[in-house]
Amino acid sequence: MKGTGLRIPLVTYRLQFNAAFHFNDAREIVPYLHELGISDIYASPYFKAYPGSPHGYDIHDHNCLNPEIGSPEEYGEMVDELKRRDMGQILDIVPNHMCIEGQGNAYWMDVLENGPSSPFADFFDIDWHPVKQELENKILIPILGDQYGTVLENGELCLCFDEGSFFVSYYDHRLPVIPKTYSHMLTLGIDALEEELGTAAPQFQELLSIITSLGHLPPVNEQVPERIVERYREKEVVKRRLWSLYQNSDAIREFVQRNLTLFNGTRGNPRSYDLLDALLREQVYRISHWRVATEEINYRRFFDINSLGAIRMEDPRVFAETHRLIFELVASGNVSGLRVDHADGLRDPEEYFRRLQSACFARLYRFPREETESAGEGDRDAEADVHEAYERVMAQDPLHPPFYIVGEKILLKGESLPDSWQVFSTTGYEFANQVNGLFVETSNAKVFETLYTRFLQHRIDFRDAVYEKKKLVMQVSMSSEINTLGHYLNRLSEQNRHTRDFTLNSLIKAIVEVIAFFPVYRTYINDLDVMERDRQYIESAVGRAKRKNPAISDSVFDFVRDMLLLRFPETLDAEQRQAWLDFVLRFQQITGPVMAKGVEDTAFYLYNRLVSLNEVGGSPERFGTTLEAFHGLNLKRSKQRPLSMLATSTHDTKRSEDVRARINVLSEIPDLWREGLTRWSRQNRRHKIIVDGKPAPSRNEEYLLYQTLVGTWPLCGNGDDDFRSFRLRIREYMLKAMREAKVHTSWISPNLPHEDAVLRFIDLILDDSSHNAFLRDFSSFQTLTAACGIFNSLSQTLLKICSPGIPDFYQGSELWDFSLVDPDNRRPVDFSLRRAALDDLLRREAEHGPLETARHLLACRRDGRVKLHLIRTALAFRRDNRALFESGRYQPLTVEGCLQEHVCAFLRSFNGVSALVVVPRFCSRLTGAGGALPLGMELWRDTRVMLPRESALLRYRNIFTSEFLTPAQGEQGLSLALGELLAAYPVALLDRGGA
Structure with missing residues (x-):
């Protein structure tokens, strides 16, 4: 849009990189994604993270690719494959925090060794003068699994020596020792060493010289710059000398090892740990039981996760240091957009986004320097040029900054993204809730509240x-x-x-x-x-x-x-x-x-009335979204942030879009749901166990479990390996759900008897033996929710593709995906299955034509190819009509007739081109228990979509079936009959053709 630097994605596809999905894997599926209609991959963080990280948000080094995901060469090959197809890449970045666990974070290790005198002491948000005076100029490190004294005397803390440095090891943790305190290990028993070697021995004299040098090192709280430089220089010299001495002298090596043994104590002899205890008291850090973090931790964390330390991104030096590689990728064109994680954690998100946009602008337009870097007189002139040019661009079009950046921001009811944020949008959580709520029957709110309260026997x-x-x-x-x-x-x-x-x-x-x-x-x-x-x-x-x-x-x-x-x-x-x-x-x-x-x-x-509403950014107390509200929010977005990201499933969602689509059906059938709950509760009562005087699971946990089964029930049927895998997934999910609710158990204090009772309950009710009455009953019940969930899912998918904004697809969701909250939604995706399905779809369409292909896929809808067909066909239309969807007018359409509340319809139009979108909702009342298709005149009867006056004498083509329809003129105006619109396919996207 503004020059060559700005690339606006047409459609994004989220990929979760980790040790099981590499750059090479992504490269291999690029042709498939391109054929599907994806314009940009949307990559999870792939900078160097904690070893084995499944998600990449626990970054150790912002300026290094994660070797577990692939080499720089493999990364380049992936990028080249994208560029060959004119595809872009949006990268998820993590500016708020870094992982401080393990040994991989060089900044954090430097702080632990050098304290307030470290050049990175202000890099992290550390309170060096906390309320607890014992932590003055120290950092609380809450990593121990038990009380400090117990861990120490169990011998779990071990003093080690390697490459000239002493450090304390605790399982995967390796904590550096202040070099000045090395003298404790090097003077213990030194008289015996002198007697053994002799005072004049060169190696003994070198050891004494090293000890003297250690004594002259400036302290860790030194603030005079020259003295800090001296300390850094001299401590490294000491380490090199000590390592050389250790390697070249058997006597010194034995002396050091002997002292390490003494410091590490003898289990069963508490006093033998006094040496190590005294050494630890002199360090910059205070090691403690992990529970101590709740009340005494003195560094800001990401939420309450001790291993993720917040960094001071408001400091220009921190900003520049952590964005070096990011800006290289932007400047090279390898990355065409950024997704900023947890923007609310930043001290000043507005300033961060302004700085980020300005820096990307400087790289894209080849300015010599961006404003955060130190500069001389000439560079300051260049910096002024960047700032002036950037402000000029922003003044021309405030809604379209020079680089595509979206911020992870959760907006609650009535809340808007701050106008001052120089981003295109949020990452789409609000749309996920809007479109999901459209398939919740709002008129049944009171009925559902009563149903839920009576089942629980108390109100929440x-x-x-x-x-x-x-x-x-x-x-x-x-x-x-x-x-x-x-x-x-x-x-x-x-x-x-x-x-x-x-x-x-x-x-x-x-x-x-x-x-x-x-x-x-x-x-x-x-x-x-x-x-x-x-x-x-x-x-x-x-x-x-x-x-x-x-x-x-x-x-x-x-x-x-x-x-x-x-x-x-x-x-x-x-x-x-x-x-x-x-x-x-x-x-x-x-x-x-x-x-x-x-x-x-x-x-x-905890609040489980209808859990499809319990979504990130959602308001579960509001029972769904009215049709008028949905249209109103779309109109608002089209005017204020027309290039917003639109999501329905993300790596953060509690349930996938397809799970929610099924659970939403319950809102249409409260009587059937109540009857089912009553039967199942009675059938399964015998499987409960009394724990602490109460049955486990609780009624609220049982209510959540049944909804979860409705949403995730496998299409494969039961009795095979897939069903046993399903049972394991439900166990894992319910364990997480119980601990998160913090009612009967929690992550901090697991109540194992209660948890075991609930897991046993799950095993028994999901026992796939022939005598399980509940399993037969529930399997029969869920056929309706599963059948109607398919139509809900197809409808919301088309709405996402055609509503104002940029649709985003979560990996694997182009087929049916019944995933729950992470880590369930990070399971490997079978892309070979999806590639084969798409190839077969294209082949079938070429041989049999669009109409017969649509009918065939609808008949086989349980395998998910119908969703793939919808996505591929609609995205191809979107690609051919990009301006229509990015800049086109959004016009809600009136629906008349006996089933008008079952239809959502709108028109997109731009420069004489238009597209009509029609989807059904609340299909259980249309199809009945038999699961018939919501198609044809017999079902829709007099229901009609009313069209604008300018639609006269024009034909519409259904892009899914290639059927042509001509509007009819009636007393109320021009219209199209729903029975004709939805004659062969359950949703419609109509291209307006010529006369």
Whole structure:
């Protein structure tokens, strides 16, 4: 669009790279993806990650390709294959955090060895002066499986020596030792060594010289630049000398090994570990039991994951260092777009995206330097040129920045992407919820609520569950972050005579309550000008917190509100005002993780009324999406962000699109669902076990299990290996679901008796022996949901392809995919099966024509080829009519007749070209229990799609069947009969032809 640098994808396809799917594997399927209609692959992170990473988000090195995925040469071959077909690549990048587990993160290892004097000490978001004074200038490392003393005296911590360096080993962890403390190991028993070698021995003299050099090393908290440089230089010299001495002197080698044995102690003799204990106390880090992280960790993490340390991306040096390879890939054209992971974790997402866009712009248009790099006088002129040119481009078209970047951002009800973010869109979670909700029968909300409540024998209110679970997360997972924020607020309260009497406990309590009621993931205040949108969110949260906590003085909440809204007292100076803003920025980085953990990872596993609605970015308390709301959201997107990414399945979704499509059918048949639940609960009651005085599984867990079976039931039937694999997947999913819900068990404190009882229950009810009445009954019930789920899935797929935005497909979802939440959705995809299916489809279409091919695939719809056919055909049409879908008008169409509520129809038009989209919904009421096809005049009767006046004298061609239809003129205007539109195929995409 603007020159040659900007590439807008037509259709994206997500690929999950890991040790089981390499660059070579991706290269091999590029021809298949191109034939399918994909324009750009959408790659998961493939920079060097923790060994064995299944997803790539635990990055060790941003500037190195992951060797487990392939070599640079293999990467180049993949890129070349893409370029040969004019295909692009959107890369998922991780700017918020790095993996700090293992030995692969050189930055983190340097910090552990050199402490606050490390050049990377400010690279990570570490609080070197935390509330706990014992951690002053130290980092808490919560990696131990038991209490520190127990682990130490069990001999699990081992002091080792290699290549001139001492380090402490704990299983896969390798922690460097401060070089200055090497003297402890090199002086122990030195008198005996002197007696053995003699004072004048060269090797003994060299050892003494090394010890002297160690004594002169500057300390780890040194801040004078010249002394830091000296320390780095001299410690490496010492290591080389020590390694050479160790290798060339048997006596020194035996001396070091003997001392290592002494330091590592003798199991059964607690005092023998005193040496190692004393050494560890002098290190930059304090090793602790992993549970200690909840309350005392002093580095910011990704959510509550100790192994993922947050990095300070707001620092230009950190930005430049972690984006070097990314910008090389952009400049070379290997990467044509970026997907930014967890944008809400950044201190200032708006500034990050501006910097990222500007840097990509500089590379694409061959400016000599981008603004984040250090520059001389001449380079500063070039930097100014970049900035001026970039601002000129943005001023011309604010909706289309110079590089295709999307940000992972979860938008809740009524929330919009901030206009100031220089991105094309989010990654499409909101569309997934919009289109999914369209297939939920909203009129049955009260019926379903009553049904759910009666089955549970108690009521669960979703908003109450969110409030309680967010507070639980702050208590059991993130209390350290909350306490730190509370102490920060307490110091600020001391600055004013009107607030200094607020107690620390009351301030922490107020923070917890406000965050628990926060209505969105976060606000985006980054200067003294607070947007009205953010003000409303803060006022709402504080107001609800006040009403919930009458025992806490309103003045405390008012202070928190004024702090978050930057309503400064007049007495504050500039430095104090900056401290207030810093508090707000810290607060904003906490609300998102609390929301994610409390809602997505907890409440979504507790509130199970209709779990197809429990999706990332969804609002399960709202029972579906009305047709009017769906059209309204499409219209809004077409005007505001017409090149948004549209997703239906992602690596983050709790259930695949096809699973949700099946479960949605339950909303249409509440009576059948209630009857089934009653029978199954009675049939399976004998399989429950009493644990802690209550039957396991609980009724809520049982309710979730039956819905999960509805969504995932295999099409292959039972009794074979596939069904046994299915049973194992259900076991694994339910175990995860129970632990995430944190009611009867959890990840932190597994309740094994309860878990075992539930897993046994699953094994028994899914026993595929002939006498299992439940299995026969349930298998019969799910035939309706499976049959209608097929039509739901086809409908939502076509809506995704034709709605305003850029459709994204998750790997493997072009055939039926009944995956659950990760890691289930990361199972290997059988691309050979898909390639063969596409080849057969094309062959059949060439031999028998579009109509007979469509009828054949519909008759064999259980094998999934009908979905592949829909995708390939619609994407080919989209490729031939790109401007129509990227820039075309979106016009909702009225449907008249007795089945009008069963139809979603709209028109896309641009410069005389138009396409009509028609899909059915709520098919169970159309097809009946027999599973008939929702086709033909006999079924649709008088139902008609009303067309604009300009459609007169034009014919429409159904691209799936090549049937031609001519609008009929009636009293209400021009229209097409649904029975003709859907005569041979369950969805319609019509190309408007000539007269």
